[in-house]
Amino acid sequence: MxxxxxxxxxxxxxxNASRDIEGLQDDYQSLGRQLRRRxxxxxxxxxKVAAFSVALPTWGAGRGGTRFAKFPFDGAPTSIxxxxxxxxxxxxxxxxxxxxxxxxxxxxxxxxxxLRELGASLGxxxxxxxxxxxxxxPEQKHSYSAGSLSSAQAAVRDQAVDHNIxxxxxxxxxxxxxxxxxxxxxxxxxxQQDFTRAFDRYLESAARIYxxxxxxxxxxxxxxxxxxxxxxxxxxxxxxxxxxxxxxGEQAYCLVDLGHHAPTTNIEQIVARLHxxxxxxxxxxxxxxxxxxxxxxxxxxxxxxFLVFNELIEAESNAKGSFAPAYLIDQSHNVTDPIESxxxxxxxxxxxxxxxxxxxREALLYAQESNDVMMAFQSLRQAYRTDVTPxxxxxxxxxxxxxxxxxxxxxxxxxxxxxxxxxxxAPGTGIV
Ligand code: LRH
Ligand code: MN
Numbered sequence: 563m564x565x566x567x568x569x570x571x572x573x574x575x576x577x578n579a580s581r582d583i584e585g586l587q588d589d590y591q592s593l594g595r596q597l598r599r600r601x602x603x604x605x606x607x608x609x610k611v612a613a614f615s616v617a618l619p620t621w622g623a624g625r626g627g628t629r630f631a632k633f634p635f636d637g638a639p640t641s642i643x644x645x646x647x648x649x650x651x652x653x654x655x656x657x658x659x660x661x662x663x664x665x666x667x668x669x670x671x672x673x674x675x676x677l678r679e680l681g682a683s684l685g686x687x688x689x690x691x692x693x694x695x696x697x698x699x700p701e702q703k704h705s706y707s708a709g710s711l712s713s714a715q716a717a718v719r720d721q722a723v724d725h726n727i728x729x730x731x732x733x734x735x736x737x738x739x740x741x742x743x744x745x746x747x748x749x750x751x752x753x754q755q756d757f758t759r760a761f762d763r764y765l766e767s768a769a770r771i772y773x774x775x776x777x778x779x780x781x782x783x784x785x786x787x788x789x790x791x792x793x794x795x796x797x798x799x800x801x802x803x804x805x806x807x808x809x810x811g812e813q814a815y816c817l818v819d820l821g822h823h824a825p826t827t828n829i830e831q832i833v834a835r836l837h838x839x840x841x842x843x844x845x846x847x848x849x850x851x852x853x854x855x856x857x858x859x860x861x862x863x864x865x866x867x868f869l870v871f872n873e874l875i876e877a878e879s880n881a882k883g884s885f886a887p888a889y890l891i892d893q894s895h896n897v898t899d900p901i902e903s904x905x906x907x908x909x910x911x912x913x914x915x916x917x918x919x920x921x922x923r924e925a926l927l928y929a930q931e932s933n934d935v936m937m938a939f940q941s942l943r944q945a946y947r948t949d950v951t952p953x954x955x956x957x958x959x960x961x962x963x964x965x966x967x968x969x970x971x972x973x974x975x976x977x978x979x980x981x982x983x984x985x986x987x988a989p990g991t992g993i994v
Contacts, residue, residue, distance in 0.1 A: 566683045568650045569974050574898040577970045578959060586965055589952035595679050596948070597920060604953065605757035605917050611958040614912050616847065616889040617661040618904055623648040626856065635899070637981035642669040643680065644984060650684035655970050657963035659908050661689040663890050664736065666729050667699055670925065674735040681736075687843030690738070690782060690844070690888055691733035695722040696746035696790065711749040711759040711767035712796045719767045734776060740844075742817055743771065744784035746799070748791025764796050765809055772810045781814045782843045782888060783807055786822035786948060789854055799823070800832045807841045811834040815843025819892055820870070822846075830869040842890025845870075847911055852966045856894035858903050860910030867910065868946050871918035879923070899937035899977060906965040909954065914951040 594604040606615075623645035624636050639645040646662065652658045662681065671677050695710030697915055702737060703721060709715065710722035730741055747764065749755040756903040772781055785803040786795055797803055800816060807814040816836050823829055849855070849862040859865045877887045891911070895903045922941050929938035964970035 563686050567649050567654050567685060569654050573974060574962065574964050574970060576974055578965045580581050581965045581969075583959070583965060586952060586955055590956040593948075593950070593952050600920075600922060600944075601741045601970070602920055602922070605784040607916065608953055608957050608960075610919055611912060611916050611953060612754045612961055614915055615658050615660055616891055616908055616911050617892065618652060618659045618908075620662050620664050621643045622891060622893050622895060622904055623900050624895075625900070626896045626902065632896070634800050637977045637979075637984055639985055642671060642677065645669075646681055646684055646686060648980075649904075650686055650825060651901055651971065651974070651976055652908065653685055655964045655967045656905055657958050657961040658912055659891075659904070660685065660917045661687045662693060662936070663689040663742070664738075665694060666690040667694060667734060668727075669901055670964070674732055688736035688738045690742045690780075691729045691738045691740070692742045692744070693726045693729045695725055696744070699716070706746075709745075709755075709760070709796070709857075710742075711745050711771075712747040712762070714759075715970075717919045719763060722948060723767050723770045727774045728886050730774055730776070730779070733779075739778060740780040740782055741771070741775070742782040742784055742785065742844075742890075742965040743768065744819075745796060746786075746790040748788075748795035749793045750791060753763075757794065760796050761802065761806075765806060766808060768810055768814075772814060777813075779813060780843055780888070781810065782817035783810075783814060784817040784819055784822070784846070786819065786854065787824055788834065794826055800836060802834060802837060803903055804841050805880075807843075807955050808839075814841075816841045817844045817846065817888070818840070818842075819846035819848070819854075820859075820866075821848050821850040821856055821892075825850075825852065829866060830873045833870055833873040834877070837881075840882075842877065842887050844890065846892030847891055847907065848891070856892065858895075858898070858910070859891060859907040860914065861907075864910060864914065865946065869942075871914045872921060872942060874915075874946075875921070896975075901971055901976070902968055905971060909967065909969065912942065912954055913950055915949060915955055917945050919944040920948060920950070 576832045597604050620642060623639050625632055625634055641649050649662050651712055695706050698705050711719060713719050726743060733741060783803045783806055785799050788795055803816040807816050819831060847859040849857045849859055851862050873906045891907055901939050926938060926941040929941060959965050
């Protein structure tokens with residue numbers, strides 16, 4: 563497929579030539595020497611970093627908001643086609659986001675073959691599809707106000723199951739290999755819902771979606787502690803999620819959205835548990851300070867992101883069979899340019915991955931098994947405080963990306979150009 567990338571041919575090359583490429587190579591060499599003194603060869607690390615990728619959320623290309631307000635911005639994408647173009651700008655500059663994760667019905671179109679081909683021409687593939695039974699659509703027969711897959715009304719459950727099966731049908735055309743199922747089902751009052759009947763109805767509905775999965779697909783169950791339900795959520799935590807995944811079958815896995823836990827939750831330990839029992843399906847990367855804030859990955863707690871990747875590297879090293887959890891960004895860009903947030907978030911995520919790759923695992927294992935608490939902690943801390951940005955930038959430039967992604971994006975004038983091209987939607991008229 564002939565690529566027709568959004569930024570002009572040669573733009574990134576010319577931009578890099580205007581920057582201090584020699585300086586980057588010097589910094590990369592000195593990091594290489596620093597790691598060699600620790601007995602670590604930087605080359606295999608650089609290759610793993612170059613092979614790393616994380617998928618972008620189509621809904622992340624538009625303006626996010628809260629129940630209070632959403633503030634449009636000039637040049638915002640007004641359709642899935644413009645969202646794909648913006649995601650392609652991110653990929654053209656950072657080279658580690660070659661797939662997008664669509665959400666239905668937000669991204670519904672008449673011709674999905676054409677959408678797949680447009681994606682391919684923009685250098686993008688399609689990752690997991692996301693269903694939506696947490697909002698009522700204008701022409702919808704039954705409301706999800708009292709739940710969807712766990713609703714007490716069979717007709718509502720049927721409608722929700724049919725929608726998920728339709729998402730699978732679309733995903734097959736787009737080339738996806740997974741469906742992410744998150745439901746907002748739950749209750750706001752004690753007594754409003756019987757916890758067990760609700761969970762059993764969820765399981766029965768999920769089993770019908772599972773039965774519609776192609777043989778090479780995964781079903782990713784996304785748990786969430788609260789919101790929109792504020793007393794109980796049907797799939798409230800990793801415990802309910804792994805029980806459901808084990809009940810459904812080997813193609814069902816648990817997806818960990820970093821913002822879906824109580825603030826003090828040890829998420830890296832959940833990662834280790836889910837992997838230990840073969841149910842670690844993937845991640846929605848973001849950050850939060852209070853609730854499901856959907857802030858930029860690594861913006862609030864970059865150390866937690868590092869500790870999650872530390873568990874992922876550990877898991878990969880002892881994985882039985884293939885180890886390919888789905889890595890997706892799931893954020894709401896309420897105050898920044900969404901492209902800049904996705905560029906910065908992809909950088910934060912691959913930095914956490916690279917820092918986890920340079921942990922001296924022999925020293926860690928020895929310290930752990932000999933109860934040398936301080937040296938065990940220090941083997942992680944030494945990796946965490948290492949500045950790996952020259953390694954990330956070198957791998958990116960070698961892959962045709964920009965030496966400085968935010969600088970390149972601003973120099974491209976992409977948003978200004980789009981502001982002239984794209985009509986600005988009247989505030990509050992819908993998902994951009
Ligand atoms: C729910 C969630 C889910 C998506 C939605 C956009 O909070 O994390 O993954 O469907 O955000
Ligand atoms: Mn999510």
